[in-house]
Amino acid sequence: MKLQEPLLLRQHAYINGQWCAADGADTFAVHDPATDQLIAHLPLMGEAEAMRAIQAADAALPAWRDLTAKERARLLRRWFFLLEQHEEDLARLMTWEQGKPLAEARGEIRYAASFVEWFAEEAKRLYGDVIPAPRQDQTLLVMREPIGVCAAITPWNFPAAMITRKAAPALAAGCTIVIKPANETPLSALALAELAHRAGIPPGVFNIVTGDAQAIGQQFSTHPLVRKLSFTGSTPIGRLLMAQCAGTIKKVSLELGGNAPFIVFDDADLDAAVEGAIQAKFRNAGQTCVCVNRFYVHQSVYTGFLERFCARVAELRVGNGFAEASEIGPLISARAVSKVQSLLDDAVQQGARLLTGGQSLAAGPQYFAPTVIADVKPGMRLLDEEIFGPLAPVMPFASDQEVVMLANATIYGLAAYFYSRDISRVWRVARQLEYGIVGINTGMVSNEVAPFGGIKQSGLGREGSRYGIDDYLESKYLCMAC
Ligand SMILES: NC(=O)C1=CN([C@@H]2O[C@H](COP(=O)(O)OP(=O)(O)OC[C@H]3O[C@@H](n4cnc5c(N)ncnc54)[C@H](OP(=O)(O)O)[C@@H]3O)[C@@H](O)[C@H]2O)C=CC1
Numbered sequence: 469m470k471l472q473e474p475l476l477l478r479q480h481a482y483i484n485g486q487w488c489a490a491d492g493a494d495t496f497a498v499h500d501p502a503t504d505q506l507i508a509h510l511p512l513m514g515e516a517e518a519m520r521a522i523q524a525a526d527a528a529l530p531a532w533r534d535l536t537a538k539e540r541a542r543l544l545r546r547w548f549f550l551l552e553q554h555e556e557d558l559a560r561l562m563t564w565e566q567g568k569p570l571a572e573a574r575g576e577i578r579y580a581a582s583f584v585e586w587f588a589e590e591a592k593r594l595y596g597d598v599i600p601a602p603r604q605d606q607t608l609l610v611m612r613e614p615i616g617v618c619a620a621i622t623p624w625n626f627p628a629a630m631i632t633r634k635a636a637p638a639l640a641a642g643c644t645i646v647i648k649p650a651n652e653t654p655l656s657a658l659a660l661a662e663l664a665h666r667a668g669i670p671p672g673v674f675n676i677v678t679g680d681a682q683a684i685g686q687q688f689s690t691h692p693l694v695r696k697l698s699f700t701g702s703t704p705i706g707r708l709l710m711a712q713c714a715g716t717i718k719k720v721s722l723e724l725g726g727n728a729p730f731i732v733f734d735d736a737d738l739d740a741a742v743e744g745a746i747q748a749k750f751r752n753a754g755q756t757c758v759c760v761n762r763f764y765v766h767q768s769v770y771t772g773f774l775e776r777f778c779a780r781v782a783e784l785r786v787g788n789g790f791a792e793a794s795e796i797g798p799l800i801s802a803r804a805v806s807k808v809q810s811l812l813d814d815a816v817q818q819g820a821r822l823l824t825g826g827q828s829l830a831a832g833p834q835y836f837a838p839t840v841i842a843d844v845k846p847g848m849r850l851l852d853e854e855i856f857g858p859l860a861p862v863m864p865f866a867s868d869q870e871v872v873m874l875a876n877a878t879i880y881g882l883a884a885y886f887y888s889r890d891i892s893r894v895w896r897v898a899r900q901l902e903y904g905i906v907g908i909n910t911g912m913v914s915n916e917v918a919p920f921g922g923i924k925q926s927g928l929g930r931e932g933s934r935y936g937i938d939d940y941l942e943s944k945y946l947c948m949a950c
Pocket residue numbers: 621622623624625648649650651652679680681682684685686700701702703705706708709723724725726756757854855856
């Protein structure tokens with residue numbers, strides 16, 4: 469890979485300010501999902517190295533916590549400027565290991581950097597409270613203090629933004645952090661570490677441990693020095709980590725799976741709904757936890773919506789993320805492709821109509837054609853399982869009451885979308901949807917200033933926004949007799 473700054477391609481973990489190999493010098497391989505070519509070998513670390521990273525983060529904590537908020541903010545801002553400055557190299561590394569089109573990768577680097585900038589600003593506004601006391605001889609105060617050493621486990625679908633969305637609030641609050649990136653996409657994480665190092669973030673404050681997820685996850689979720697764990701990934705692993713954290717009563721933030729409904733009411737602007745549907749379904753080839761899993765379209769506009777939607781989907785250009793024309797890259801793995809294929813097969817066997825896509829592509833074995841199926845019915849697996857791929861199931865509905873009930877009939881509660889121009893319906897449906905995020909007449913809801921997170925089994929806590937730093941803070945109540 470040709471980079472303007474070759475040192476951004478790191479093949480060692482980053483612990484206590486040092487680039488390290490695994491104790492036994494073992495490695496694992498990283499492949500380009502577009503070509504299956506070998507990209508890099510990374511340290512296959514386990515419990516011992518994870519423990520050393522935690523100890524380094526603990527040793528670095530007092531000095532980092534004792535910096536003024538302004539000093540921490542200044543270092544975070546330097547990191548932000550470096551992320552901006554190296555956007556192109558960071559994007560290229562991401563496309564190489566993750567597959568997403570370069571334009572999307574550039575967008576993700578800007579998105580990742582925006583969390584660092586935002587929380588550098590928030591660092592200076594962590595106000596406490598003075599509480600009117602119930603007695604005249606008391607003064608009551610609440611101070612907000614960093615929780616301590618934090619651990620984070622991040623997924624491959626957003627290899628940079630999921631790290632900065634956790635690390636930036638942690639560092640801004642005065643915490644130190646140990647991070648295990650997904651094994652599919654460690655290079656982006658290590659490039660972030662290289663730039664954090666150059667920004668002057670002290671040794672031990674920001675650490676990246678690569679390798680065996682189970683062994684590292686075990687340490688992160690059971691070590692008594694870790695006070696908080698933040699995880700983005702699948703609901704089953706989130707459940708497991710939450711249970712493991714129970715032993716030492718860690719604070720837990722979880723961004724887990726979704727089953728997003730996208731509702732098109734009879735009064736919707738259909739052209740706008742189609743554009744929103746393309747964004748909300750096909751971003752990152754459908755591999756986003758807020759991507760649409762189910763389309764409900766009012767029966768009176770069902771055929772019209774399907775015609776326009778299928779025409780747009782058929783135009784999407786699939787190919788290697790490095791080709792500037794590509795809009796949809798490969799899926800992350802052969803396992804991901806077979807999961808999407810099996811959900812499609814199940815639906816078609818049970819009577820769904822295949823309208824466009826569905827075929828394998830000459831571009832390579834990890835590509836899946838953008839696909840639309842209609843007349844989807846209860847009982848088909850894809851209504852309950854997270855698709856995480858470019859397959860759009862569509863079905864008609866008859867009434868508002870029915871569609872809200874169908875939309876809420878899931879264990880998940882991350883994102884929902886709907887299109888309507890009737891203002892009273894907009895308010896009513898927005899209130900009735902049991903989701904942490906509701907997109908109204910838009911298919912794009914994510915930014916650094918808004919709280920991102922789900923309810924039900926989609927997770928705990930919020931990331932980004934002024935709320936996103938709360939999980940990295942404890943409240944200390946001071947009761948002073950005077
Ligand atoms: N909410 C979201 O954004 C995401 C949702 N998903 C959902 O999950 C499905 C499967 O994807 P998958 O990548 O397997 O998701 P996982 O939840 O398995 O992986 C996410 C992260 O968790 C790590 N991990 C895996 N097992 C453990 C463990 N026992 N202890 C600690 N950490 C662990 C992974 O490490 P490693 O890479 O080393 O295995 C990775 O860093 C997807 O199809 C999608 O439905 C997936 C990714 C993101």
